[in-house]
Amino acid sequence: MSATAQRRGPAVEQALLDATVQLLTERGATVTVDDIAAATGVHKTTIYRRFTTREHLIAAAVRHLGERIVPVVEDVDPRAALGELARSVAAALRSPAGGNILRAVVAASASAPELIDLADEFFRERYEIALVHLDRLAAAGALRRDVEPVVVWEQIVNPMHVRALCGRPTSDREADALVDLALHGAAR
Structure with missing residues (x-):
């Protein structure tokens, strides 16, 4: 044994x-x-x-990996925390595990529709990490009231996911640019 x-x-x-x-x-x-x-x-x-x-x-393995490579960010400045989170996501997707597993889950979803629901659950759980900081920005009046914080975070990370699916990594500089663009678009 x-x-x-x-x-x-x-x-x-x-x-x-x-x-x-x-x-x-x-x-x-x-x-x-x-x-x-x-x-x-x-x-x-x-x-x-x-x-x-x-x-x-x-799904449990992907959650396990996500918790390990994109940890919760504690920062007094919510903008800085979002930048750190975005760079963590970019680095995770640049890693062999991150990019390959994202492509594997998308491919497996075609024959196992259950993975679509599990992936959605995974993203919703992981988005909560960023929503804490976006909610703080909204409470401070830095975001328009008509913009949902989850949409702002999706504008930051979804392009990274698409790039990873296509084998094009997102640099830290590009991750910062995505944060700047999304926050600028959602600003009051």
Whole structure:
């Protein structure tokens, strides 16, 4: 029995998430539960006890990666915090894991529509990190009242996602420019 298979609870889950991220990075949307089981030495039934579907495992792995590479930003200046977050997203999408996994999830969504809902849930959760700072800007009167903060954040990160899908990375300078453009467009 492998060392991974002998671990229990959180250690097994961590191994599954890490292996899923690694395999998605290397192989893309073709990753199967059998591949993940083989990589971790964990039986498929153990995987399915924790994640009811392959798609739920992929979504959990992507969430795990997102929390690790785009952390919450604590900053007294909401504009600076948004810049830091945007640069973190750009760096994440420039990484092999970030860009490859985004393309893998989009590709897998064609044959697994469940991933569309899980991806939407992932983005909504991750957007909350930025919305805290955008809400602070709105409360300070720096944003127009007719503009929803989530739309402002989407104007910043969605171009980065499209560029990553096309294999064109977003530099930190370009991420800063996207923040400037979105905040300027939403300014009072």
